[in-house]
Amino acid sequence: MSDRETRCNAGGQFMDRGRMNQNGVVQPLLTDLYQITMAYAYWKSGKTDDHSVFDLFFRSNPFHGEFTIFAGLDECLRFLESFHYSESDIEYLRRTLPEGTENEFFDYLGDLTAKDVTLHAIDEGTVAFPRVPIIKVEGPLIIAQLLETTLLTLVNYASLMATNAARYRMVAGKHVNLLEFGLRRAQGPDGGLSASKYSYTGGFDGTSNVLAGKLFNIPVKGTHAHAYITSFSGIEELKARLLKHKLTGVTGDLLELAIKYRQKLSTVLNVSMEESSEGELAAMVSYAIAFPDGFMALVDTYDVKRSGLLNFCAVALALNDLGYQAVGIRIDSGDLAYLSCLARETFERVAERFKVQWFNKLTIVASNDINEETILSLNEQGHKIDCFGIGTHLVTCQRQPALGCVYKLVEINGQPRIKLSQDVEKVTMPGHKNAYRLYSSDGHALIDLLQKVSETPPEVGQKVLCRHPFQESKRAYVIPSRVEPLYKIYWQNGKITQKLPTLELVREKVQKSLKTLRNDHKRTLNPTPYKVSVSDNLYNFIHDLWLQNAPIGELS
Ligand SMILES: Nc1ncnc2c1ncn2[C@@H]1O[C@H](COP(=O)(O)OP(=O)(O)OP(=O)(O)O)[C@@H](O)[C@H]1O
Numbered sequence: 364m365s366d367r368e369t370r371c372n373a374g375g376q377f378m379d380r381g382r383m384n385q386n387g388v389v390q391p392l393l394t395d396l397y398q399i400t401m402a403y404a405y406w407k408s409g410k411t412d413d414h415s416v417f418d419l420f421f422r423s424n425p426f427h428g429e430f431t432i433f434a435g436l437d438e439c440l441r442f443l444e445s446f447h448y449s450e451s452d453i454e455y456l457r458r459t460l461p462e463g464t465e466n467e468f469f470d471y472l473g474d475l476t477a478k479d480v481t482l483h484a485i486d487e488g489t490v491a492f493p494r495v496p497i498i499k500v501e502g503p504l505i506i507a508q509l510l511e512t513t514l515l516t517l518v519n520y521a522s523l524m525a526t527n528a529a530r531y532r533m534v535a536g537k538h539v540n541l542l543e544f545g546l547r548r549a550q551g552p553d554g555g556l557s558a559s560k561y562s563y564t565g566g567f568d569g570t571s572n573v574l575a576g577k578l579f580n581i582p583v584k585g586t587h588a589h590a591y592i593t594s595f596s597g598i599e600e601l602k603a604r605l606l607k608h609k610l611t612g613v614t615g616d617l618l619e620l621a622i623k624y625r626q627k628l629s630t631v632l633n634v635s636m637e638e639s640s641e642g643e644l645a646a647m648v649s650y651a652i653a654f655p656d657g658f659m660a661l662v663d664t665y666d667v668k669r670s671g672l673l674n675f676c677a678v679a680l681a682l683n684d685l686g687y688q689a690v691g692i693r694i695d696s697g698d699l700a701y702l703s704c705l706a707r708e709t710f711e712r713v714a715e716r717f718k719v720q721w722f723n724k725l726t727i728v729a730s731n732d733i734n735e736e737t738i739l740s741l742n743e744q745g746h747k748i749d750c751f752g753i754g755t756h757l758v759t760c761q762r763q764p765a766l767g768c769v770y771k772l773v774e775i776n777g778q779p780r781i782k783l784s785q786d787v788e789k790v791t792m793p794g795h796k797n798a799y800r801l802y803s804s805d806g807h808a809l810i811d812l813l814q815k816v817s818e819t820p821p822e823v824g825q826k827v828l829c830r831h832p833f834q835e836s837k838r839a840y841v842i843p844s845r846v847e848p849l850y851k852i853y854w855q856n857g858k859i860t861q862k863l864p865t866l867e868l869v870r871e872k873v874q875k876s877l878k879t880l881r882n883d884h885k886r887t888l889n890p891t892p893y894k895v896s897v898s899d900n901l902y903n904f905i906h907d908l909w910l911q912n913a914p915i916g917e918l919s
């Protein structure tokens with residue numbers, strides 16, 4: 364059994380490499396069968412070592428937006444590092460490929476690694492745009508081809524998720540906490556883990572997913588479910604009601620104190636005690652005893668106004684008598700704008716009436732089918748929510764469930780390759796290219812420029828002609844104030860060649876990179892497209908090759 368298999372089987376799905384964890388499901392057989400059948404045919408036809416260049420790019424931005432956050436590079440590099448068919452992989456392939464597949468091919472596969480491949484990429488966490496390759500893979504045709512599906516699966520969802528999360532962060536603003544609550548609704552366990560990881564990358568503050576917390580060192584956060592409240596039907600069920608004072612250690616009766624405050628509060632808040640739920644009170648008292656320093660309660664099980672807030676404030680005031688400060692509430696149904704304002708007013712009134720200043724700072728968490736539009740609408744209406752717990756729409760990427768990154772051969776043995784299509788958008792940009800981001804004097808990204816690798820890079824202060832790749836009349840001169848070469852070599856000679864950033868640093872990079880984008884590219888409604896251009900030289904090269912390759916029809 365290989366090293367990989369031992370670790371996967373013994374340690375569960377993830378392998379601890381001392382850095383970020385690698386998903387054990389990511390292995391050479393996590394691919395489409397056609398990669399392996401092509402590999403055999405390449406091998407048979409003597410093409411294994413043809414020097415190839417593949418571009419990995421997407422054709423349009425997700426969510427009707429004009430930017431995409433590139434994520435997943437770290438996992439791609441770990442995949443290259445561990446790329447090796449185990450004995451049982453080879454054994455499986457022998458059984459699976461057609462009879463007559465030559466034995467020597469399997470021996471060849473058994474020795475295959477990614478050491479002869481060079482991978483160029485833009486930095487993980489950077490904003491990226493359609494048609495500009497985010498990864499370029501260069502090396503022997505057979506291995507470069509075999510990497511296609513796995514690299515795509517590692518980049519597509521990661522980038523989609525990070526982009527989605529970044530969009531939620533943009534609409535929610537800097538000061539609101541965003542928690543990912545999506546595991547139960549995600550596309551399976553692996554989708555759930557990736558969602559937690561990449562929503563953190565995109566700008567969320569934490570996740571409810573405990574395994575993601577352990578594996579990726581993401582803050583884990585949460586409240587409790589309605590079941591906790593409904594599991595109590597009255598105060599007589601309370602087995603524990605005593606709590607020691609935080610400072611003096613003197614035991615107090617939390618239930619008795621809460622009942623006393625509940626009575627007073629019913630007048631202050633003008634709600635009747637009879638209408639409120641005693642089961643809910645009992646549940647809150649018991650939860651507060653379990654977590655006196657972290658008391659956070661769900662207040663919408665019966666009625667936020669008539670029951671939840673009254674019971675919460677009663678327990679929080681009782682805790683205060685015993686030297687503790689409650690944390691806050693979660694609202695999971697109803698009109699979140701109205702209820703959050705009501706809760707905040709209630710806390711302010713209680714703070715004043717009972718002289719407990721910290722009540723003003725209680726946290727209000729809102730959840731329940733929240734998406735980008737809900738947050739925008741809540742912002743318009745005015746709300747007092749400090750934290751959104753977001754699940755389904757975030758992790759399933761409701762507005763667009765897939766990013767369409769593709770992996771295309773653009774050069775072989777120094778010869779450019781072009782894939783033609785009736786649809787201009789789908790014509791590939793041939794040849795090995797470099798990409799530069801050109802910035803204006805105010806620090807904003809102006810345009811991305813693709814060139815042939817043989818061309819001299821654009822220079823600061825020098826006028827450069829930037830052309831639309833397919834529309835002849837669209838071109839502009841740009842005098843950049845800064846030129847950023849977008850690619851770095853991340854993998855070469857069998858090694859990762861850059862110091863890889865931690866997840867935390869990638870998360871910071873996302874926000875920094877987004878800052879370089881003008882607001883009109885980032886707005887939700889009808890954002891301005893960011894320009895992606897080619898050099899004059901590349902333009903002519905593409906169009907000459909296009910003409911050479913497009914068959915000439917005959918009319919009769
Ligand atoms: N003030 C608001 N403005 C816009 N959308 C809101 C507002 N308050 C809540 N929402 C959203 O409206 C939807 C309400 O959903 P729904 O009617 O299914 O829930 P509910 O009846 O309040 O609660 P539940 O069915 O979970 O008990 C949710 O998607 C929620 O995020």
Ligand SMILES: O=P(O)(O)OC[C@H]1O[C@H](OP(=O)(O)OP(=O)(O)O)[C@H](O)[C@@H]1O
Pocket residue numbers: 544545547548588589695730731732733752753754755756
């Ligand atoms: O709404 P989301 O964005 O997916 O956020 C996560 C949801 O998960 C929980 O609901 P639960 O599974 O208890 O179901 P319910 O609230 O829909 O009844 C929680 O109370 C949130 O409502």
Ligand SMILES: O=C(O)c1cccnc1
Pocket residue numbers: 544545571584585586587588693730752754
């Ligand atoms: O901790 C929570 O409040 C939570 C976690 C997952 C789903 N819904 C809510």
Ligand SMILES: [Mg+2]
Pocket residue numbers: 695730731732
């Ligand atoms: Mg819900």
